[in-house]
Amino acid sequence: MSATISDLPRNAGLPFDIALVESVRVNTPATMRRAATIPARRSLKKDWQAAWLARAISVIDLTTLAGDDTEGRVRRLCAKALQPVRPDLLDAIGLPDLTVGAVCVYHEMVPAAVEALRGRLPVAAVSTGFPAGLSPFHLRLREIEESVAAGATEIDIVISRRHVLTGNWQALYDETAQMRAACGDAHMKAILATGELGTLKNVMKASMVCMAAGSDFIKTSTGKEAVNATLPVSLVMMRTIRTYEALSGFKVGFKPAGGVSKAKDALTYLALLKDELGDRWLRPDLFRFGASSLLGDIERQLEHHVTGRYSAACRHAIG
Known part of the structure; x- marks a missing residue:
């Protein structure tokens, strides 16, 4: 399967407008109530559940971001990305060519991933002093x-994050725009580290500024914070994406990362995404899960769907 290709125009951004940023409003109690209803409102069974789990696989950024990463581990991860589920299970559900959306690694591991995938899937690299983002800007x-x-x-x-916490929105815009320029033709996902931004209002403002500066995706977390992706934060970010599209005409992608490790959680996020942004976002060019262990749990659920039996989690190794 070839790398993800989008038929959408790339987000060109908007001029910085402090009035737009300051006009942001968030009803936090209503947001929390709405997010709490999502897990209880969606119930998928049998073939429908299997189909949605397959869709979840197709939008996973299969990730390894550990200090002890090796080229061998990355090559194994890439093999899993290209064959995410046992062939007999994929044949049984009628999707023999299913792959994940991309592989995400540290810069040092990019050459190994590129060599292993050979253009069949995108390679994503975490960058800019990940995860703290505090190295010198030119570096x-x-x-x-x-x-x-x-x-x-x-x-x-x-x-x-300090630009958000101090309200220096111009600095956030300028830095993000320069990063987007440095990316060239590579698509850029802006990680907000929402667990460290303090309020949902800050999350919405940061989302709007990063999209205006040209981000192709906005992403919840590095996966290294104490609090990573949550439904309330995701709801706010999705609604900001919707507002930005109305203002600019550009569709921007969304990526929840960190904490989405169970198949049932993936289904909840997909249901929220479909409700808030619509079917077009249910594709790899506009939505990704930043995850690793999620794939193993989904494979386990698909085995149960096909065979009627649950297997041990150790039978579904990721890398």
Whole structure:
């Protein structure tokens, strides 16, 4: 299967407008109530559940971001990305060519991933001093350029959280725009680290600024924060994407990362996405899960669907 291709125009951004940023309003109690209803409102069974779980697989950024990563581990992860579920199970559900959406690694592991995938899937690199984003700015830009030169076609950057916490929206816009320029043709996912932004209002403002600066995706978390992807944060970010599309005409992608490890959680996020943004976002060019263990649990659920039996989780190794 070839790398993800989109038929959508790329987000060109908007001029910085402080009035737009300051006009943001969030009804936090209503957001929390709405998010709480999602898991209780959706129940998928049998073939419908299997179909949605297969869709979840197709939008996973299969990820390894560990300090002890090796080229061998990355090559195994890439093999799993290309064959995410046992062939007999994929044949049984009629999707023998199913793959994940992309593979996400540190810069050092990009060449190994590129070689293993050979253009069949995108390679995403976390960049800009991930996960803290506190290295010198010129080095963050250089890291992006190095990853693109090594073959990464997607770059997951981290924003400077201090700009959000101090309300320096112009600085956030300027930095994000420069990072987008450094990405060139590679698509950029802006990681907001929402668990460290303090309020849902800050999440919405940061989302709007990053999209206006040209981000192709907005992403909840690095996966390294104490609190990562949550339904209330995701709801706010999805609604900001909808508002941005109305203002600009551009569709921007969304990526929840960290904490989405169970098949039932993936179904909940997909249901929320369908409700808030519609069917077009249920494709890899506009939605990704940042995950690793999620795939193993989905494979286990698909085995139960096909055979009627649950297997041990250790039978569904990721890498």
